Amino acid sequence: xxxxxxxxxxxxxTLATLLLGGVLVPAGLxxxxxxxxxxxxxxxxxxxxxxxxxxxxxFYSSDNLPALDGEQGYRLAVGHAFTDYWAxxxxxxxxxxxxxxxxxxxxxxxxxxxxxxxxxxxxxSGLMTELSLPTQSDEPxxxxxxxxxxKQFGRxxxxxxxxxxxxxxxxxxxxxxLGYRGRVEYLLHPFFSPxxxxxxxxxxxxxxxxxxxQRHQVGPAFYGVERFGGRRAFLYSAAVLFGLTRGSxxxxxxTRLEYEF
Numbered sequence: 197x198x199x200x201x202x203x204x205x206x207x208x209x210t211l212a213t214l215l216l217g218g219v220l221v222p223a224g225l226x227x228x229x230x231x232x233x234x235x236x237x238x239x240x241x242x243x244x245x246x247x248x249x250x251x252x253x254x255f256y257s258s259d260n261l262p263a264l265d266g267e268q269g270y271r272l273a274v275g276h277a278f279t280d281y282w283a284x285x286x287x288x289x290x291x292x293x294x295x296x297x298x299x300x301x302x303x304x305x306x307x308x309x310x311x312x313x314x315x316x317x318x319x320x321s322g323l324m325t326e327l328s329l330p331t332q333s334d335e336p337x338x339x340x341x342x343x344x345x346x347k348q349f350g351r352x353x354x355x356x357x358x359x360x361x362x363x364x365x366x367x368x369x370x371x372x373x374l375g376y377r378g379r380v381e382y383l384l385h386p387f388f389s390p391x392x393x394x395x396x397x398x399x400x401x402x403x404x405x406x407x408x409x410q411r412h413q414v415g416p417a418f419y420g421v422e423r424f425g426g427r428r429a430f431l432y433s434a435a436v437l438f439g440l441t442r443g444s445x446x447x448x449x450x451t452r453l454e455y456e457f
Contacts, residue, residue, distance in 0.1 A: 235271075236395060236435065236450040238355050238379045241322025241344035243310040245280040247427055249273075251454040257445035264445045266294040269301070281310045289328075302330040308344070320346040324357075336368040351383045371400040381419060391417040393435045411444045413437040429456045 236255050250273070257267040269291025277283035287304040308324045322344035329337050342359040361373040375398070381391035396412035399405045417435035424430070431454040439446050 235377070236393075236437070236448070237452060238377050238393065239308060239322075239324060239342070239344050239357055240346055240355060241308075241310050241312075241320050242314055242346070243277050243279075243281055243283045243308060243322070244427075245277050247277045247283070247456055249275045249285075249454055249456045251275070251285075251452070253450070253452045255448055255450035257448040259439070259445045259447070261442075263294055266292070266296075267445060268292050268298065270298070271304075275306075283308045300331050302328055302335075304328045318347070334367055336363040336365040338363050348383075353381045353383055355379050355381070369400070371403060374398050374401050379417065381417075387420045387422065389419045391419055391433075391435075393417045393437065395437065405443065408441050409443040410441055412440040413444050413448060414440060415448075427457050430454070431456065 235253075237253060251271070252273075253271040255267075255269060257264065259265045269289070271287045271289055273285050273287040275283060275285030285306045285308075287306070289301045289304055290298055291301050292298040305327045306324060308322060310320075310322045312319075312321050314320055324340075324342040324344055326340040326342060327337070328340075338361055340359050340361040342357050345356045347354050356376070356378040358374075358376045361375065362371075363369050375396060377393075377395050379391050379393045381389050383389050392414070393416075394412075394414040396410065398410050404410065415435055415437035417433060419433040420431070422430045422432075431452075433452045435448075435450050437448040437450065439448075
């Protein structure tokens, strides 16, 4: 019993340290993830039943244009996998546009469904829904439908998350927004695996903006995990993303920290 209490105390201490570091380090280095269709996270379709997680994501964008410089935000989440095919997660969203102060922007509710058993078919697949509710009554709510695809070739893991998004509410824009998120990761070592990430949003289907005004970003990233036994693990990743168009920030730094138990 004493050993279990000690292990539990160590787990809580580790979690507190990781979360505190996740707040202070990004704030000091980059100022971290705000409510934007491009969320800088790529989701695997795989679900592990019984797994609980606490997550902190952050980003900060810089650009020569004031309209794109200083976009930043945070997402803090708690999630749980209730079955071997369904996981749910709730986010508190804070952020700021260029030249603004960070404040509460809303909440998000994600539900992720694993559609195929891992490795049974050529491609692992899943589906995620994402409901975003803003704190400001004059801001639209959003609903996103996100197919999840993943395939491993030897040590190379590829993951793709195209998405469709709709707004609703009094100030909602009509139409369906198309976007994508993805990565190619080389599974070098559990502590460090280099990757290439890409994120983008062409815009409303049938009403795409000119290519130069669309948001498309790509850049190097790394992923790692530290396991403590049982379900307990600390996952971390970061990316430096470069804008490919004038409608994208020149540089975006993003960090992602997650504690599973």
